[in-house]
Amino acid sequence: MTLSEDQIERYARHIHLKEVGVEGQKKLLAAKVLVIGAGGLGSPLIQYLTAAGVGTVGVVDDDTVDLSNLQRQVLHTTGHVGTNKVESAIDGARAINPEVKIVPHKERLTAANACSLISGYDVVADGSDNFETRFLINDASFFDKKTLVSAAVLRFDGQLSTYKPHAGGPCYRCLYPEPPPPDDVWTCAQAGILGAVAGVMGSLQATEVLKEILGIGDSMAGRLLIYDALDLSTRMVKVKPDPGCVLCSDQATITAAPT
Helix, strand or coil: CCCCHHHHHHCHHHHCCCCCHHHHHHHHHHCEEEEECCCCCHHHHHHHHHHHCCCEEEEECCCECCHHHCCCCCCCCHHHCCCEHHHHHHHHHHHHCCCCEEEEECCCCCCCCHHHHHCCCCEEEECCCCHHHHHHHHHHHHHCCCEEEEEEEEECEEEEEEECHHHCCCCHHHHCCCCCCHHHCCCHHHHCECHHHHHHHHHHHHHHHHHHHHCCCCCCECEEEEEECCCCEEEEEECCCCCCCCCCCCCCCCCCCCC
């Protein structure tokens, strides 16, 4: 692959980085990333992956843009209210970088389609907003040996980690063995969220995706970042593979991909 003059100009600030350079930019252009959720986390994810020149970005979402989304889901505009979020995301992404291929998946991620969707991509970025989907993404990524970069936000708080059990790291179930009871879980609609917090965590998530593609820096695999916007503090927690994990341990009880 040879970069065109336009690409050299567009990605010049990447190319100037010794950790990226021309060869690194070629890796980005050849990469395929699946973003699950085009909301508060997915918005900055899609924006920065597209701007960075990730060659193929798949977007999974079955929701439509609501006026209440716009406070934090900055990829969408008032003119997109009522339209499918994937269609809105494609409009925004193409306005940033028309040469990136955006693959629409206007459907909800389910046990029936998770593995087939994930199999076509190199890295999975979880921007979902519920535990059921997060566990499904983790399990499908594990069975297909895909690197998973996952983030979560609520109120003024955020979390971020990368899961690579195929490379000896923990999976999401090592940290959270089972989904909590529904009555114990607050949603953004119930608890609220400071919009900019989604931007912070989605941008960090995009950074980790790019690092995994480029193979630079220290992976977040085996570490969990906890962010508190109210006092602008971060805490890094080490996470080890759980020898009793039902999914990725030698004694695993989940032995088949989601169906």
